[in-house]
Amino acid sequence: MLAAALQDGTASRRCTFELFARALPAGRRYGVVAGTGRFLDALYDFRFGDAELDDLATVLDAATLQWLREFVFRGDIDGYREGELYFPGSPVLSVRGSFAECVVLETLALSVLNHDTAIASAGARMVSAAQGRRLIEMGSRRTHEESAVASARVAYLAGFAATSNLEAGRRYGVPTSGTSAHSFTLLHTDAGGPDEAAAFRAQVEALGVGTTLLVDTYDITAGIDTAVRVAGTGLGAIRIDSGDLGVMAAKARAQLDALGATETRIVVSGDLDEYAIAALRAEPVDAYGVGTSLVTGSGAPTAGMVYKLVEVDGVPVAKRSTNKPSRGGAKEALRRARSTGTVVEEVVHPMAAPPALGPHDRALMVPMVRGGEVLKELPTLDDARTHLATALVSLPWEGLKLSTGEPAIPTTFL
């Protein structure tokens, strides 16, 4: 595309591309924009070096190679801030510049946003389901090693308290947390057989009594007895990773209380998703460790966002073929709300013709890049986390239901 557009001169036409989702994943009531920060970071590094160009030399002509060698994005980007809710058709990013400089960003923008948005959207439902209880992200081993780091980042954005991914702590400042694995308990086996007490003792000596002991390697009841015997009633927490977690949590709470360990918390893990988290609301669970379901988007591993050319030299353009309707023209959006703050409607309008903003309405797009320069005042990860928490409170109550349904608010296209 790039080679052909450079050759016939259309590469320099001024274009607007929009990144949006035609629909939310089946039955979801809202989506959470995520990855914008990572995308803007990547934009700085998105260059073609000798290694790439040497490889492309077999398929591209000299003029295209030269263009790629000199490529730096010089256009403008506006979009929904990270942590913003989105709905079908929300113009999550608007990328403007020459056709050539915008089209080469397609895969980068979509990869980052489709992945991170899918994970954040699932994570937000889990946080809602947990109703204030602590969630720990533990999914690194169930997804690609780099997806794992990105997932930990957006789990925090979604409201998770911590991650077991140390690299996400280093790279993005996400709080880290962890417990031991069964292998650590099993390691404390010798010719005399398993010695769970030795494992607990080693952990407490290294990490203090505030640590979390994994009590279900052998018999849970015996494990809890041993844990409190070794650590004392000041033990920080126990973790249960198997069995019927609701039943086990209730039994464990009674046992801990009877042993005098009334402040010892109970962490549960093991194939938890938002539904399992909600089902444990009535049980004495203090924290959830969530892995697979988070990093796979809990049934929706990609957000299904697309990146479409909507305007060329000021002329709106759109596909006309069946099944995949698209709307031409550069667009912006606002969200209408009642005086109570509850949102009622997403309004997508031509960029050139914004409707009047009511006293409780909010314009949704913010400037992100101007002339290729990423703006400095962009929100941090913590800002995004706070923004999302506020946005979720603004949804009509049925918008937070876990059951399948329509988007929480309708989108109107002006």
Added chain:
Amino acid sequence: MLAAALQDGTASRRCTFELFARALPAGRRYGVVAGTGRFLDALYDFRFGDAELDDLATVLDAATLQWLREFVFRGDIDGYREGELYFPGSPVLSVRGSFAECVVLETLALSVLNHDTAIASAGARMVSAAQGRRLIEMGSRRTHEESAVASARVAYLAGFAATSNLEAGRRYGVPTSGTSAHSFTLLHTDAGGPDEAAAFRAQVEALGVGTTLLVDTYDITAGIDTAVRVAGTGLGAIRIDSGDLGVMAAKARAQLDALGATETRIVVSGDLDEYAIAALRAEPVDAYGVGTSLVTGSGAPTAGMVYKLVEVDGVPVAKRSTNKPSRGGAKEALRRARSTGTVVEEVVHPMAAPPALGPHDRALMVPMVRGGEVLKELPTLDDARTHLATALVSLPWEGLKLSTGEPAIPTTFL
């Protein structure tokens, strides 16, 4: 775990960890081991540098930091070769060394293998469904930017002909291929309106008549007429990305033939998975472009593999808690086959007590790492692709059915 094990001296115990899946994804009949090559490449680079250690200094004691600074894996690894089929309980990797050096590899090994295996396993079903027709991997925009490269690599392993991911071409030598997007056609719009012919002309001039023209931006019938008018009857291919692909392919074939473009191929794309590919068997489709369903594992985005300690200083160890049974002791495996070559049983046995190998049986585990050195004669990506194609032919015929069912062969544990 590492800090506590270093402190109480258990870190140096000789351990065997095994990487395996308790089950295949629901209804799947086989899985395809993938990622081994990437894991072994990553093993060389798996070190803790100043940036990581500075960050960890807030949570780890000096002795643990020093151990990490000096860490190099010095153990042994055996496993199923990349492209090998696996079944529930197959010991896909066996990692042996000190507890400390084996336990720090857990997240790396699982992340790489869980991701790559999930994608390869879905891809192999698509290749079976396509019955020799060409598959092109186009899913980069639907998954994390690094997962995209890894997915393109294992799609090729699974039998895909090519990928649209140029970085996978550069990094792993995967053949690359691509077509234009709707944006390229839409770009050719001016005050006079859309000019599909101009877009096709530009593409043919840049890439020759062998190129693939996307004909469904506006009206497909008109698009095909225009494509043949511009490129001539020697046009390489057309691509259809929307509508009822079966109906459209049949109509397009008739139209192309009537226009004299009898050799022009038909490429279809748009939310294809293995079922949609199979459903198009009777239609005149020459190639499939597959995106979302491949990179999300077609309903199974992770392989669910785990990494478990099975032996400590020669003593078998295993969890005893409910729901997640595990089998202690270092294991190996062989696959039994009839004289026809059809496989009948996976046999997992203690490493120390291999059963007799029948004339058509095959030992499944190969040495990969000795004393920390990755062995040189390991299979290439092309070897893995060939190995998988051969292994799939060895399955009982019902093992290749797309419908849900039991694993194609039972696993026996000796």
